[in-house]
Amino acid sequence: MNRFGQWLCAGFAGAVFFGCCTAAMAEAPYPSKVISMMVPYPAGAASDFTARALNDLIGKELGGQVIVENLGGASGAIAAGKVLAAPADGHFLFQGSPSELILSGLVNKAVRYKPEDFQWIAPVATSPLVVVVSSKLPVHSLDELVELARSRKEAPLTYGSTGPGTLYHLLGELFSRRIGAPATHVPYKGGAPLLQDLLGGQIDFAFMPYQAFYADYARQGRLRVVGALSGKNNLPPPFEAVQSSADSETMKGFDFGIWTSYMVRKGTPRPIAEKLNAAIAASLRNPHARAQLESQAKTVFEPMSLEAGEKFYAAEAARYRELVKSIGYESQ
Structure with missing residues (x-):
């Protein structure tokens, strides 16, 4: 084989090897490490109760470990910022409500993220x-x-x-x-x-x-x-x-509840998002978990596809923008 042929064969083999490595990386098993479920308030709060009712079940569904990490401060923005600063690989899961996901970015000048920086995964319950x-x-x-x-x-x-x-x-x-x-x-x-x-x-x-x-x-x-x-x-x-x-005579129409959902950083691969969505839906079907959540008068969401969740989240973001506008709240 002449020198050109040897070079061509070596180049082809290298390309095949590189392609195989790239494919292997793209198809790396998920999760490949511990998943942190970020709760934006200290232990003992209502949000913490929800996380601890579900984290082990979600971990079992995923074939990995999910730990609860409590990180309070700045109305939940510190924990949200930590999730958004992490790689978009599904190993940081944010447990959020409209307060942290939507309102923080609308009313706090120091918060640099927007509602659209998060990617919807699955709803949990309304309280x-x-x-x-x-x-x-x-x-x-x-x-x-x-x-x-x-x-x-x-x-x-x-x-x-x-x-x-x-x-x-x-x-x-x-x-x-x-x-x-x-x-x-x-x-x-x-x-x-x-x-x-x-x-x-x-x-x-x-x-x-x-x-x-x-x-x-x-x-x-x-x-x-x-x-x-x-x-x-x-x-x-x-x-x-x-x-x-x-x-109430004065408070008629003053009707509010609050939902909780799981989110990841925008840009997380769709297959990982789908896997998380399925794991959370399965965990919420667990009778013990449902009983724990319902004991707090929570209404557990029925399973919601990623597409349906994205539409729900967009509508909620618009609704809370209107709430802030109607109050005339000035960004702090």
């Missing part, structure tokens, strides 16, 4: 929102809270949220506008520290996702749930008689 007050506050219904707030214009009631620009903060702003009385916002890094100050009477009230352990605190006389932000009250005992926003 009813309730109005929780300190037991030191002399109110037992939404209408009584409104009346008290209006009587305290010179010394406004205080309300807590999990950070500036979160849904819980914006609901406080919307509440003040609706009733024509001010309320002082007190931000926290997560639901757990907020709840501790509510129990201690350091703040007066908060808009929060319902959690089953509120019942114990209510029976102990340490807090009260005075309102359900929904068209009807579907809360379990002992809150089945709590006034809903639909039954």
Whole structure:
């Protein structure tokens, strides 16, 4: 074989080898390492409960390990930023709600990401929102809270949220506008520290996702749930008689819930997204997991394809943009 022939054969063999390596890399098994499920608030919050009900099941479905990583701060933007800074390979899964996924980028000038920087994977559940007050506050219904707030214009009631620009903060702003009385916002890094100050009477009230352990605190006389932000009250005992926003003179139509979903960084390969979508859907069919989530009055989503999820997410982003606009909230 002449020199040209030898060079041609060597080049062809190298190309074949390179092509095989590239194909092998493209078809590398997923997951190839531990998956971090990023929860944007400290342990003990409602979002943390959801993650720990599902992470092991999702790991088993994927044939790998999924660990929960709690990273609070900046209204969830720190955890979101960590996911978006990681490779788009599906090994960082973000558990988010409209607060972190959509609102943070709309209301916080320091947040550099947009809702579209995330890629939808699968929904988890929706949670009813309730109005929780300190037991030191002399109110037992939404209408009584409104009346008290209006009587305290010179010394406004205080309300807590999990950070500036979160849904819980914006609901406080919307509440003040609706009733024509001010309320002082007190931000926290997560639901757990907020709840501790509510129990201690350091703040007066908060808009929060319902959690089953509120019942114990209510029976102990340490807090009260005075309102359900929904068209009807579907809360379990002992809150089945709590006034809903639909039954309030002033708060009629003040209906809100909050959904949770799993997201990855945009650009994650479609086969990985499909695999995650299927694993989460299978995990949510687990009777024990469903019972855990439903014990918190959550409504578990039915399985949703990636395409349907992307349409849902786009519609929600548009809805929350309109909410921010209607409040006239200025970016901080």
